[in-house]
Amino acid sequence: MNVVIIGGVAAGTKAAAKLKRMDQTIRITLLSRDRDISYAGCGLPYYVGGAIESRGELIVNTPEKYTALTGVTVHTEREAFRLDSAQRQIFAKNLENGEEELYPYDACVVATGASSIVPPLPGVQAEGVFKMRTPDDAEQLRTYLTAKQARRAVVVGGGFIGLEIAENLLMRGLSVTVVDIAPQVMPNVLDPEMANFAKKHLQKAGVRVLTGTKVTEILAEGNKVTGVLTSAGKIVADVVVMSVGIRPNTAWLSDSGIQMERGLIVVDDQLRTNLPDVYAAGDCVIVKNRLTGAAQWSAMGSSANYEGRTLAQALAGQDKHYPGVLGTGVVKLPGLNGGRTGLTEEQARQAGYDLETALAVTDDKAHYYPGAAFFVTKLIADKASHRLLGIQVFGPGAVDKMIDIAVTGISMGARLEDFENLDYAYAPPFSTAIHPFVQAVYVLLNKLTGVLESMTPAEYAAGAAKEYTVVDVAPQPSIPGARWVDLGKVNGPIEGLAKDQKLLLVCAKGKRGYFLQNRLKAFGYTQTKVLEGAVFFNDVKVEGAQSTVSPQDVTRVKALGFLQDKRTPDRFNGRVITRNGKVSAEESKVIAEAAERFGSGEITMTSRLTLEIQGVPYANIEPLRDYLAQNGLETGGTGSKVRPVVSCKGTTCQYGLIDTFALSEEIHERFYHGYRDVKLPHKFKIAVGGCPNNCVKPDLNDLGVIGQRIPEIDASKCHGCKVCQVENACPIHVAKVVDGIVSIDADACNHCGRCVNKCPFDAITRYTGGYKVYVGGRWGKHVAQGRALDKIFSSKEEVLDVIEKAILLFREQGITGERFSDTIARLGFDQVQAQLLSDELLQRKQENLSAQKHLVGGATC
Structure with missing residues (x-):
């Protein structure tokens, strides 16, 4: 044949x-x-x-x-x-x-x-627009990112591939915006509330997500992409990836x-x-x-x-038949995995099922085991038969095992009861004693049998809780305006809560709410509902309550560059990142407009030349970030990470010896963006100075770079003038005429270069340009003077390598909570210098960066 x-x-x-x-x-x-x-x-x-x-x-x-x-x-x-x-x-x-x-x-x-579908948009053929279907596509995009040093990306399409490419562009240090015309990410794959959970997580991770937004044009200058025009406005971009689907x-x-x-x-x-x-x-x-x-x-x-x-x-003649598909899929997002199989809620209804759903938040392994996290699991089942119809899961860990269990069950027509006592594998590093999948099944079975009466996140978002009194069942009060109840002390009717009153019971994840409902039913309460997913999954607000922000959310938005204004419970000052203290006229207009629209209208400058938009209400943080992102700007610059680079204006200053703007921008892209996900023992600040005047105090930063100009004396041209112009030009008085010849104390010279070309007889016209690198400086509550490495570096590439080695050394050998100066003092400067001048740290780079270290860090601002 x-x-x-x-x-x-x-x-x-x-x-x-x-x-x-x-x-x-x-x-x-x-x-x-x-x-x-x-x-x-x-x-x-x-x-x-x-x-x-x-x-x-x-x-x-x-x-x-x-x-x-x-x-x-x-x-x-x-x-x-x-x-x-x-x-x-x-x-x-x-x-x-x-x-x-x-x-x-x-x-x-x-x-x-x-x-890949490439829609016929104006400008879609511009350089810098890519699709993602073949190895050639990936090769071309990867090469372009490096060659063009792309900083900002727009991904058009929020499906599996679009979100995966967004994550990987973020990992490369790019600022990423995902745009989708659908009202949610992963349309027809996830139910809306699950998609919204994914969207919020992406936004927390630094990916801008614009749903319900249509791209109308690819913008370009000289056939090179500069951004996209959308129904929500213009988004600046150096690269665009089209991921709108396939045909x-x-x-x-x-x-x-x-x-x-x-x-x-x-x-x-x-x-x-x-x-x-x-x-x-x-x-x-x-x-x-x-x-x-x-x-x-x-x-x-x-x-x-x-x-x-x-x-x-x-x-080949065998009696084999393909039974079909369930639409199974998993996706890796930044710090979160997602999976699904079977029918969504809408698909099940369209297929004629009378269905019930439940959303459960469980531990993914024994809570006391290091690295334990969570699963958010939504189950969908047929009411009459209890047959499992679908599942959607999010969690940082092995969501695929949850999905695969469901695939097996659905394919074999399993009812929820069939899962109740299955002998799944258990050990603390892998699972919980009652498997997380089975725990979710219990929740849905309790709901189907009436043991649990609950409100789904979708119902809550649609306003179903409007007539309910919110009861906070957390161990400590956590919901502003809610009635807090101490679960451990509930041994009868609760004073002030009528037995026929509509009560919405809300805790951290849902379990304590269920426990309270069970007790209240025994005491005659008839209209209680437990909010599925609780505050872990839902944004719970009590109408009319004074707006406050939970400590968890204060910490969360701090990582996005928003520091709480101590004078208010719900307003923040948002740091707008500038690459080196320099902003364009267009950027200035955008920042001013953002301050008026989303903040108090005031803008301040921090000591590190970062702009802060003042008085931003908590509810305005994401809209502000979206607005800035559409115009190529970002917030951030907090946490135990490499901080935005501060630079003097040595590029244009009369004393400037190096192009500080260019160098600091390259450091910013390579280490602020490129190392954005690298946790360090503490903050790591970098400053670039154009000359030894030290205007931005490079030697008081964790690492400082200072431009150098080392003069070379041609003694044969020195006339031993009574009034020496070189001696007069030296600001620190280390140039001297000795025995009729000008000389400079090499150990005392700070290499400012002001003596160069000052001799009318050309005794000093030649010099060596370079960079001095200081390590271990700090200022604030505890001040430490950085110490210069012995070597004067002659090339920018050498300086960039030393910076990377310093960051790697700090991550590898620093202790969580200590500053780089403390690490150097503990290890000894000579040992640190020896490592920074060798390449061993770079050779261990991947092993270092992949290690789970400094997950908390020591930075508080």
């Missing part, structure tokens, strides 16, 4: 390899339009971000390796353009030489996949007679099309939903592989 397979990524290569293993006598020819086959498309964002270091790691098999392993003949750069089912032949174009080729077949497999590569089949829906090939459960001996699999086909039987498109690498394998088995 002669089989021709068109498409060489997931479904095509899997089908070919499996079929060849089942019958070595079958001749299989695989045609691929691309040069690469069998590549890891799902890994592309992580190649852009650097987690995957080399392009070669994305290539599962080269054509040569694949042929050697399987015996399949592979022809790359062959684009099929016609299928003639009557004559059983495929017409393809050889993209290397332009010639047409003919491939007869006994059986044909179409696995041509899908391609199946099936246009070439339009006159073949093959049955399609919305461009997708219709197949049966053995992946057969309506044409004789023509099969199809992967991103170009529409299969069915396992639960509902309705047609469903699942463009996932996992589905493609399963389909390819099943197709091969059916083609």
Whole structure:
């Protein structure tokens, strides 16, 4: 039998390899339009971000390796353009030489996949606009980011790939904005309240998210992208990634007679099309939903592989059938993982189910084990049968295990009761004694049986709690304006709360609210509701209560650059990051407008040349950040991290010896942005001075760089003048005429360079330019004078390397809570200097940065 397979990524290569293993006598020819086959498309964002270091790691098999392993003949750069089912032949174009080729077949497999949709927007062809579908796309984007030193990115599209590329651009130190025309991220994947949780988390992590926003134009100057124009305004960008979706590569089949829906090939459960001996699999086909039987498109690498394998088995004569998909997916966000399978609430209703949902916040492992975190789990089940229909989960840890349990249960028609006593694995590093999935099942079962009466986050957001009195059940009062109840002391009716009063019971995660409801029911209370997800998931506010901000939120927004004004309970001063104390006229206008719209209208300058917008109400923080981000500005500059760089204006100053603006901006991009997620023992401040005048006190910072000009004396040209112009020019009086020859004490000279060209006889015209680096300075409550490294560095690259080594040394050898000066004092300056002048710290860089260290840090402002 002669089989021709068109498409060489997931479904095509899997089908070919499996079929060849089942019958070595079958001749299989695989045609691929691309040069690469069998590549890891799902890994592309992580190649852009650097987690995957080399392009070669994305290539599962080269054509040569694949042929050697399987015996399949592979022809790359062959684009099929016609299928003639009557004559059983495929017409393809050889993209290397332009010639047409003919491939007869006994059986044909179409696995041509899908391609990125690039909407026909004005400017979409500009340099700096990318899609993300093939290794070439990822390679081009990664190269561009480095070559152009991109700082600001816009990702158009908030689906799986869009959010993954956003995370990886953030990891590279870029300021990232995600724009989606849909009213939520991951539309048709998550229910709105779960999507909103993801959006809030992304915003906390530093990603700007604009939903319900349409991109209308790509802006460019000289064909180089400068931003995007949206229905919400202009967003400045150095790079734009289009991730608005994909379309199946099936246009070439339009006159073949093959049955399609919305461009997708219709197949049966053995992946057969309506044409004789023509099969199809992967991103170009529409299969069915396992639960509902309705047609469903699942463009996932996992589905493609399963389909390819099943197709091969059916083609080889086995009675194998593909049961369909559940829309399973997982996504990695900054510091948070998300997953889902089955039906969303809306999808279940459309399928005719009478459903019930529950949202539970649980520990993901034993709470006392280091690194324990949480799962936010939403379950959806059929009310009558208690059959599980869907799940959505968020958490920093292994959400995939929660999803996989649900996949197994849904696929086998499990009822909630079937999960109650399953013998799941338990040990403190891995799980809780009652598995988190089972805990969520208990919550939903309690709700279905009436043991728990609750209000969902979606209902709360829609205003269902309007007539309810909010009862705070946290161990300590935490909700302004709510009636706090000490759970441990509730042994009867609560004074001031009527038994028929509508009470919304709210705690930290939901458990204490349930405990209180149980007691109150026993005491005759009839209208209590527990808020699912409690304050962990919901923004709980009591109408008319004095606005205050929880300590947790004060800490959270501090990390975003907003410091609480001690005179108020809910107003903050937001730090607008300037790269070196310099702002453009346009930026100044934006900051002034932001201060008027979102703050008190006042702007102050901090001692580190950072602008602060004063008096920003807590509710205005995210709108302010969004407004600034749309204009290429950001807030931040707090926490135990590298701080924004402060620079004098040595670039333009009469005494300036180096381009301080350029150097400080490069330090800012490389270490403030590039190390934004690197936690240190304490804050790490960097200052750049143009000369030894030390206007910005580089030697009182954790690390300071000072421009140097080391004079060189040509004694043969010295006339020993009675009034020496060089001596007169020296501001610290270390230039002296001794025995008729001018000399400079090398140990005392501060290398300000003011003596250069002062001699009328050219005794000092030559000099060596360079940089002096101080380490271990600090000022504030405790002052420490930094000490200069012995070496005067002659190149900017050397200085940047030393800065990076100092940061790495501080992270690796500093103790949480101590300043860099303390670390140097403890280790000894000589030992620190020896490390900073060698390359061993750089060699240990990845190991250092990947270590879980200084998760709290010592910075308080």
